Protein backbone atom coordinates (compact mmCIF):
# COMPACT_ATOMS: atom_id res chain seq x y z
CA UNK A 633 0.00 0.00 0.00
CA UNK A 634 1.15 3.52 -0.83
CA UNK A 635 1.64 5.36 2.47
CA UNK A 636 2.23 8.75 0.82
CA UNK A 637 -0.57 11.27 1.05
CA UNK A 638 -2.62 11.84 -2.08
CA UNK A 639 -2.36 15.34 -3.53
CA UNK A 640 -5.30 17.34 -4.85
CA UNK A 641 -4.13 19.97 -7.34
CA UNK A 642 -6.42 22.66 -8.73
CA UNK A 643 -5.68 24.17 -12.12
CA UNK A 644 -3.95 20.95 -13.10
CA UNK A 645 -4.85 21.00 -16.80
CA UNK A 646 -1.94 23.29 -17.77
CA UNK A 647 1.01 25.38 -16.61
CA UNK A 648 2.16 25.34 -13.01
CA UNK A 649 -0.56 22.92 -11.85
CA UNK A 650 0.28 20.37 -14.55
CA UNK A 651 3.96 20.47 -13.55
CA UNK A 652 3.06 20.07 -9.86
CA UNK A 653 1.12 16.97 -10.92
CA UNK A 654 4.15 15.65 -12.79
CA UNK A 655 6.52 16.25 -9.88
CA UNK A 656 4.25 14.79 -7.18
CA UNK A 657 3.59 11.74 -9.39
CA UNK A 658 7.35 11.28 -9.79
CA UNK A 659 7.57 11.35 -5.98
CA UNK A 660 5.05 8.49 -5.86
CA UNK A 661 1.96 10.38 -4.70
CA UNK A 662 -1.52 9.51 -5.92
CA UNK A 663 -3.23 12.53 -7.46
CA UNK A 664 -6.63 14.12 -7.80
CA UNK A 665 -6.62 16.65 -10.64
CA UNK A 666 -9.10 19.53 -10.74
CA UNK A 667 -9.78 21.95 -13.63
CA UNK A 668 -12.48 22.45 -16.24
CA UNK A 669 -10.78 20.82 -19.24
CA UNK A 670 -11.33 17.09 -18.78
CA UNK A 671 -9.62 16.13 -22.06
CA UNK A 672 -6.33 17.82 -21.19
CA UNK A 673 -6.39 16.38 -17.68
CA UNK A 674 -7.06 12.88 -19.04
CA UNK A 675 -4.04 13.14 -21.39
CA UNK A 676 -1.85 14.24 -18.49
CA UNK A 677 -3.28 11.56 -16.19
CA UNK A 678 -2.60 8.77 -18.70
CA UNK A 679 1.02 9.83 -19.07
CA UNK A 680 1.53 10.13 -15.31
CA UNK A 681 -0.06 6.72 -14.63
CA UNK A 682 2.12 5.12 -17.31
CA UNK A 683 5.39 6.79 -16.30
CA UNK A 684 4.99 6.55 -12.53
CA UNK A 685 2.49 3.78 -11.77
CA UNK A 686 0.48 6.08 -9.51
CA UNK A 687 -3.28 6.49 -9.24
CA UNK A 688 -4.49 9.65 -10.94
CA UNK A 689 -8.15 10.60 -10.63
CA UNK A 690 -9.94 13.46 -12.36
CA UNK A 691 -12.39 15.75 -10.68
CA UNK A 692 -13.46 18.17 -13.43
CA UNK A 693 -14.99 21.31 -11.95
CA UNK A 694 -15.45 24.98 -12.57
CA UNK A 695 -14.37 26.49 -9.26
CA UNK A 696 -16.34 29.66 -9.89
CA UNK A 697 -19.53 27.63 -10.05
CA UNK A 698 -21.10 26.82 -6.69
CA UNK A 699 -21.91 23.19 -7.60
CA UNK A 700 -18.45 22.57 -9.01
CA UNK A 701 -16.80 24.11 -5.98
CA UNK A 702 -19.03 22.13 -3.61
CA UNK A 703 -17.97 18.84 -5.28
CA UNK A 704 -14.29 19.61 -4.70
CA UNK A 705 -14.95 20.79 -1.14
CA UNK A 706 -16.79 17.54 -0.39
CA UNK A 707 -13.91 15.49 -1.78
CA UNK A 708 -11.40 17.38 0.38
CA UNK A 709 -13.57 16.99 3.45
CA UNK A 710 -14.36 13.30 3.03
CA UNK A 711 -11.40 11.64 1.32
CA UNK A 712 -8.95 10.88 4.09
CA UNK A 713 -6.30 9.80 1.58
CA UNK A 714 -5.83 13.44 0.51
CA UNK A 715 -3.17 15.00 2.71
CA UNK A 716 -1.90 17.80 0.46
CA UNK A 717 -3.92 20.53 -1.28
CA UNK A 718 -2.22 22.60 -3.98
CA UNK A 719 -4.46 25.64 -4.38
CA UNK A 720 -3.16 26.71 -7.78
CA UNK A 721 -6.09 27.47 -10.11
CA UNK A 722 -6.11 31.13 -11.03
CA UNK A 723 -6.62 33.64 -13.77
CA UNK A 724 -5.25 37.09 -14.47
CA UNK A 725 -7.02 40.06 -16.01
CA UNK A 726 -5.78 42.36 -18.69
CA UNK A 727 -6.18 46.12 -18.69
CA UNK A 728 -6.26 48.56 -15.79
CA UNK A 729 -8.98 48.93 -13.18
CA UNK A 730 -10.89 51.54 -15.18
CA UNK A 731 -11.13 49.19 -18.14
CA UNK A 732 -12.17 46.05 -16.29
CA UNK A 733 -15.82 45.05 -16.30
CA UNK A 734 -17.21 44.50 -12.78
CA UNK A 735 -18.43 41.01 -13.71
CA UNK A 736 -14.95 40.00 -14.90
CA UNK A 737 -13.44 41.40 -11.71
CA UNK A 738 -15.94 39.43 -9.61
CA UNK A 739 -15.11 36.25 -11.54
CA UNK A 740 -11.39 36.76 -10.95
CA UNK A 741 -11.94 37.33 -7.23
CA UNK A 742 -14.22 34.31 -7.05
CA UNK A 743 -11.55 31.95 -8.44
CA UNK A 744 -8.39 33.49 -6.99
CA UNK A 745 -9.71 34.12 -3.47
CA UNK A 746 -13.13 32.61 -2.70
CA UNK A 747 -12.42 29.19 -4.18
CA UNK A 748 -8.91 29.16 -2.70
CA UNK A 749 -10.27 29.94 0.76
CA UNK A 750 -13.21 27.54 0.61
CA UNK A 751 -10.98 24.67 -0.46
CA UNK A 752 -8.52 25.39 2.34
CA UNK A 753 -11.46 25.60 4.71
CA UNK A 754 -12.79 22.25 3.50
CA UNK A 755 -9.58 20.35 4.14
CA UNK A 756 -8.11 22.19 7.15
CA UNK A 757 -10.29 20.73 9.94
CA UNK A 758 -9.52 17.17 8.86
CA UNK A 759 -5.77 17.86 8.54
CA UNK A 760 -5.77 19.58 11.94
CA UNK A 761 -7.52 16.57 13.48
CA UNK A 762 -4.94 14.27 11.90
CA UNK A 763 -2.09 16.59 12.93
CA UNK A 764 -0.51 16.31 9.48
CA UNK A 765 -0.72 17.45 5.90
CA UNK A 766 -0.09 20.55 3.83
CA UNK A 767 -1.87 23.39 2.05
CA UNK A 768 0.04 25.14 -0.72
CA UNK A 769 -1.38 28.44 -2.00
CA UNK A 770 -0.06 29.87 -5.25
CA UNK A 771 0.26 33.63 -4.88
CA UNK A 772 2.37 35.94 -6.99
CA UNK A 773 5.05 38.59 -6.55
CA UNK A 774 2.39 40.90 -8.04
CA UNK A 775 0.72 40.69 -4.61
CA UNK A 776 3.70 42.60 -3.22
CA UNK A 777 3.88 45.16 -6.02
CA UNK A 778 0.90 47.51 -6.50
CA UNK A 779 3.20 49.55 -8.76
CA UNK A 780 2.77 46.93 -11.47
CA UNK A 781 -0.74 48.20 -12.15
CA UNK A 782 -2.59 44.90 -11.82
CA UNK A 783 -4.63 46.07 -8.87
CA UNK A 784 -7.37 43.45 -8.59
CA UNK A 785 -5.20 40.49 -9.60
CA UNK A 786 -2.47 41.70 -7.22
CA UNK A 787 -5.01 42.15 -4.44
CA UNK A 788 -6.14 38.54 -4.84
CA UNK A 789 -2.53 37.44 -4.60
CA UNK A 790 -1.92 39.63 -1.52
CA UNK A 791 -4.97 37.84 -0.07
CA UNK A 792 -3.36 34.45 -0.78
CA UNK A 793 -0.18 35.59 0.98
CA UNK A 794 -2.00 36.95 4.04
CA UNK A 795 -4.24 33.89 4.27
CA UNK A 796 -1.19 31.65 4.17
CA UNK A 797 0.56 33.59 6.91
CA UNK A 798 -2.59 33.54 9.04
CA UNK A 799 -3.15 29.82 8.50
CA UNK A 800 0.50 29.18 9.31
CA UNK A 801 -0.08 30.86 12.68
CA UNK A 802 -3.33 28.98 13.31
CA UNK A 803 -2.61 25.56 11.83
CA UNK A 804 1.17 25.26 12.20
CA UNK A 805 0.87 24.33 15.91
CA UNK A 806 -1.71 21.70 14.88
CA UNK A 807 0.82 19.97 12.63
CA UNK A 808 -0.42 21.35 9.31
CA UNK A 809 2.19 22.88 7.01
CA UNK A 810 1.00 25.92 5.01
CA UNK A 811 3.08 27.41 2.20
CA UNK A 812 2.59 30.34 -0.17
CA UNK A 813 4.54 30.24 -3.41
CA UNK A 814 5.04 33.62 -5.06
CA UNK A 815 6.12 33.11 -8.66
CA UNK A 816 7.24 36.01 -10.83
CA UNK A 817 6.60 35.84 -14.57
CA UNK A 818 6.60 32.19 -15.60
CA UNK A 819 6.11 30.81 -19.10
CA UNK A 820 2.53 29.49 -19.08
CA UNK A 821 -0.70 30.08 -20.94
CA UNK A 822 -1.92 32.61 -18.37
CA UNK A 823 -0.22 35.39 -20.31
CA UNK A 824 -1.89 34.68 -23.66
CA UNK A 825 -5.21 33.99 -21.92
CA UNK A 826 -5.10 37.47 -20.41
CA UNK A 827 -4.09 39.07 -23.69
CA UNK A 828 -0.39 39.59 -23.04
CA UNK A 829 2.71 38.48 -24.92
CA UNK A 830 4.97 36.61 -22.53
CA UNK A 831 7.94 37.23 -24.82
CA UNK A 832 7.61 40.98 -24.32
CA UNK A 833 8.69 40.57 -20.68
CA UNK A 834 12.29 41.27 -19.70
CA UNK A 835 12.66 37.96 -17.82
CA UNK A 836 10.55 34.83 -17.73
CA UNK A 837 11.15 31.63 -15.75
CA UNK A 838 10.46 28.24 -17.29
CA UNK A 839 7.65 26.48 -15.50
CA UNK A 840 9.65 23.35 -14.59
CA UNK A 841 12.30 25.44 -12.85
CA UNK A 842 9.60 27.39 -11.00
CA UNK A 843 7.88 24.29 -9.64
CA UNK A 844 11.15 22.56 -8.73
CA UNK A 845 12.16 25.63 -6.71
CA UNK A 846 8.71 25.78 -5.09
CA UNK A 847 9.09 22.14 -4.08
CA UNK A 848 12.55 22.83 -2.65
CA UNK A 849 10.81 25.43 -0.47
CA UNK A 850 8.11 22.87 0.36
CA UNK A 851 10.72 20.29 1.40
CA UNK A 852 12.43 22.94 3.56
CA UNK A 853 9.02 23.74 5.10
CA UNK A 854 9.27 27.43 4.18
CA UNK A 855 6.11 29.41 4.81
CA UNK A 856 6.82 31.81 1.96
CA UNK A 857 8.75 30.74 -1.12
CA UNK A 858 9.73 33.33 -3.73
CA UNK A 859 11.60 31.27 -6.31
CA UNK A 860 12.97 34.19 -8.33
CA UNK A 861 14.17 36.39 -5.45
CA UNK A 862 17.99 36.24 -5.45
CA UNK A 863 18.52 37.30 -1.82
CA UNK A 864 16.13 35.85 0.77
CA UNK A 865 17.39 38.52 3.21
CA UNK A 866 15.26 41.08 1.35
CA UNK A 867 12.13 39.13 2.25
CA UNK A 868 13.23 38.43 5.81
CA UNK A 869 14.00 42.10 6.50
CA UNK A 870 10.64 43.13 4.96
CA UNK A 871 8.91 40.69 7.32
CA UNK A 872 11.00 41.86 10.28
CA UNK A 873 9.98 45.50 9.59
CA UNK A 874 6.31 44.51 9.43
CA UNK A 875 6.49 42.49 12.65
CA UNK A 876 8.29 45.32 14.46
CA UNK A 877 5.38 47.65 13.61
CA UNK A 878 2.62 45.35 14.94
CA UNK A 879 3.11 46.01 18.70
CA UNK A 880 2.84 49.75 18.02
CA UNK A 881 -0.67 49.64 16.51
CA UNK A 882 -2.66 49.51 19.76
CA UNK A 883 -2.65 52.96 21.35
CA UNK A 884 -5.08 54.98 23.46
CA UNK A 885 -4.31 58.19 21.52
CA UNK A 886 -3.83 59.05 17.87
CA UNK A 887 -0.25 59.60 16.80
CA UNK A 888 1.20 63.05 17.41
CA UNK A 889 1.00 63.97 13.70
CA UNK A 890 -2.80 63.63 13.74
CA UNK A 891 -3.45 65.62 16.93
CA UNK A 892 -4.70 69.03 15.94
CA UNK A 893 -4.42 71.83 18.46
CA UNK A 894 -3.80 69.60 21.48
Ligand SMILES: NC(=O)C1=CN([C@@H]2O[C@H](COP(=O)(O)OP(=O)(O)OC[C@H]3O[C@@H](n4cnc5c(N)ncnc54)[C@H](OP(=O)(O)O)[C@@H]3O)[C@@H](O)[C@H]2O)C=CC1
Pocket residue numbers: 642643644645646647648649666667668669670693694695696720721722723724743770771772773814815816817818819820821822823825
Ligand atom coordinates in the same frame (compact mmCIF):
# COMPACT_ATOMS: atom_id res chain seq x y z
N1 LIG B 1 2.50 32.19 -15.05
C1 LIG B 1 2.85 33.23 -14.29
O1 LIG B 1 3.60 34.12 -14.71
C2 LIG B 1 2.36 33.30 -12.89
C3 LIG B 1 1.30 32.54 -12.44
N2 LIG B 1 0.87 32.66 -11.15
C4 LIG B 1 -0.27 31.90 -10.66
O2 LIG B 1 -0.07 30.52 -10.93
C5 LIG B 1 -1.33 29.86 -10.97
C6 LIG B 1 -1.37 28.94 -12.16
O3 LIG B 1 -1.35 29.72 -13.32
P1 LIG B 1 -0.53 29.30 -14.65
O4 LIG B 1 -0.12 27.90 -14.57
O5 LIG B 1 0.47 30.35 -14.87
O6 LIG B 1 -1.66 29.53 -15.74
P2 LIG B 1 -2.50 28.54 -16.66
O7 LIG B 1 -3.45 29.41 -17.36
O8 LIG B 1 -1.60 27.67 -17.45
O9 LIG B 1 -3.25 27.61 -15.60
C7 LIG B 1 -4.39 28.00 -14.93
C8 LIG B 1 -5.12 26.76 -14.47
O10 LIG B 1 -6.29 27.15 -13.75
C9 LIG B 1 -7.41 26.45 -14.27
N3 LIG B 1 -8.62 27.25 -14.17
C10 LIG B 1 -8.87 28.46 -14.71
N4 LIG B 1 -10.12 28.85 -14.45
C11 LIG B 1 -10.67 27.85 -13.71
C12 LIG B 1 -11.96 27.65 -13.13
N5 LIG B 1 -12.93 28.57 -13.27
N6 LIG B 1 -12.19 26.52 -12.45
C13 LIG B 1 -11.23 25.58 -12.32
N7 LIG B 1 -9.99 25.72 -12.84
C14 LIG B 1 -9.73 26.83 -13.53
C15 LIG B 1 -7.06 26.19 -15.73
O11 LIG B 1 -7.73 25.04 -16.24
P3 LIG B 1 -9.09 25.00 -17.08
O12 LIG B 1 -9.03 26.11 -18.06
O13 LIG B 1 -9.05 23.62 -17.70
O14 LIG B 1 -10.17 25.13 -16.08
C16 LIG B 1 -5.57 25.88 -15.62
O15 LIG B 1 -5.39 24.54 -15.29
C17 LIG B 1 -2.39 30.96 -10.97
O16 LIG B 1 -2.94 31.08 -9.67
C18 LIG B 1 -1.60 32.21 -11.32
O17 LIG B 1 -2.18 33.39 -10.81
C19 LIG B 1 1.50 33.49 -10.26
C20 LIG B 1 2.54 34.25 -10.66
C21 LIG B 1 3.09 34.21 -11.98
Ligand SMILES: N[C@@H](C=O)C(=O)O
Pocket residue numbers: 724725771772773774815816817818822823826
Ligand atom coordinates in the same frame (compact mmCIF):
# COMPACT_ATOMS: atom_id res chain seq x y z
N1 LIG C 1 0.23 35.68 -13.56
C1 LIG C 1 1.14 36.74 -13.74
C2 LIG C 1 0.43 37.90 -14.20
O1 LIG C 1 -0.45 37.80 -14.98
C3 LIG C 1 1.87 37.09 -12.50
O2 LIG C 1 1.35 36.86 -11.41
O3 LIG C 1 3.00 37.59 -12.65
